[in-house]
Amino acid sequence: MAKKDGGSSIDADAIRQLADLLTETNLTEIEIENGGGRIRVSRGGGGGHFVAAAPATAAPTTSTEPAKPTGPHPGAVTSPMVGTVYVAPQPGSPPFIKVGDSVKEGDTLLIVEAMKTMNPIAAPRAGTVTEICVKDMQPVEFGQQLVIIG
Secondary structure, three states: OOEEOOOEOOOOHHHHHHHHHHHHHHHOOOEEEEEEEEEEEEEOOOOOOEEEEEEOOOOOOOOOOOOOOOOOOOEEEEEEEEEEOOOOOOOOOOOOOOOOOOOOOOEEEEEEEEEEEEEEEEEOOOOOEEOOOOOOOOOEEEOEEEEEEO
C-alpha cells in the first residue's frame, strides 16, 4: 500500500478497478475525488502501462488559450458516470432524440454503458433539444456534457 504526502493511504484496489475501467472503456485517463482524496490513473499509448497519481493540489497552468466558461451550459445534461454513449436503443434503430425535438421530463435522451450495464439518461426537465454534444459509441467522462436542452 502506497502513502501520499498527507499521510493517508491510497487504495490499491481502487487503482486496479480504475485501470480495468480504462481498458474496458478505451479511455486514456480517469480521475476521481472522494472525501478530499484524489486518484488519477492514466495509461500511455501502448495500452498496458498505467500510471497512478494522487496530487495534493492542482499545479497552476499557463496557457495562451482564452479562459473557458466555468461549469456546464445552464441547459446541459451531463453524464453521471464514465462510460460509452449510445444514441439509439439498439444498432440500426433511430436515435432517441434529434436536434429540435421536444422532450418532456423523464424522456430517455441517450444510454451510457458503464461496466456492461446500460444506464438510460433521462431528461431532467421539459424543453427542446438544442445540441447533442456526443456521438454514438463515444467514450464519455463523468460530468461531460451530453445534450443541451433549451
